Amino acid sequence: MLSNNIRSSALFNELSELLSGMDLKVVDCVKNETAQGIQLIVTIFSPNREVNTDDLAEVYNILYPRYSVIFQDRDLSLEVSSPGLTRNLKDFYEFSLFIGKLVRVYSTTYSCWVEGYISSNSDESVTLTSALIIDTNETKEELVLSYGEIQKAKLAYRWEDSK
Incomplete structure (x- = not known):
């Protein structure tokens, strides 16, 4: 069943604000806390063009330093990806x-x-x-x-x- 709560997530809103000037939108973001540290998975999309590896690398290079400072006492694993051709939609x-x-x-x-x-x-x-x-x-x-x-x-x- 699809949800309708991603827009109320503080992490989603923060990431959306960070990427707003890049012609990129946040599709989904997930934060998992594990025994090894923090795992962030961010999916991005551009309504005007295809997302390429340069976009993914640029977003990674913006987010990783910021969140490694925020989670300074935990190891950070960051994954930035595009939605793919047959993405399962999770939110309205x-x-x-x-x-x-x-x-x-x-x-x-x-x-x-x-x-x-x-x-x-x-x-x-x-x-x-x-x-x-x-x-x-x-x-x-x-x-x-x-x-x-x-x-x-x-x-x-x-x-x-x-x-």
Whole structure:
């Protein structure tokens, strides 16, 4: 089930502020405390271009010195990555990041996967265009799904759509 709480995370808000001037958005951030130290996993995305290894390295070089000072008495393990082609969405917030991208959503209303392009979202729902209801092979020009009927969701990728 998707959550709706990442925007209330202090770490998420701090990371978003740090990366705001770089044309990068924080998709997800996880902080794990282990016996060996602190593990930070940060996933970034750019709505205007593909994230490349230079972006990942730049973000790492900004975050690592800052958080190694903040967690000075603990070893820091930092991982910075892109969302990938078929990311499992964890929070409703991610629908706003991936507008224009192809997504697969398991709908409890249709009891099957629905695939379509995210055209917009609100606090209660997401709108898919060129939606395909997989089990019935029915297509809809526009389909509005409330977050309550979305059991799981992930980015989808069609090789034939790539340029």
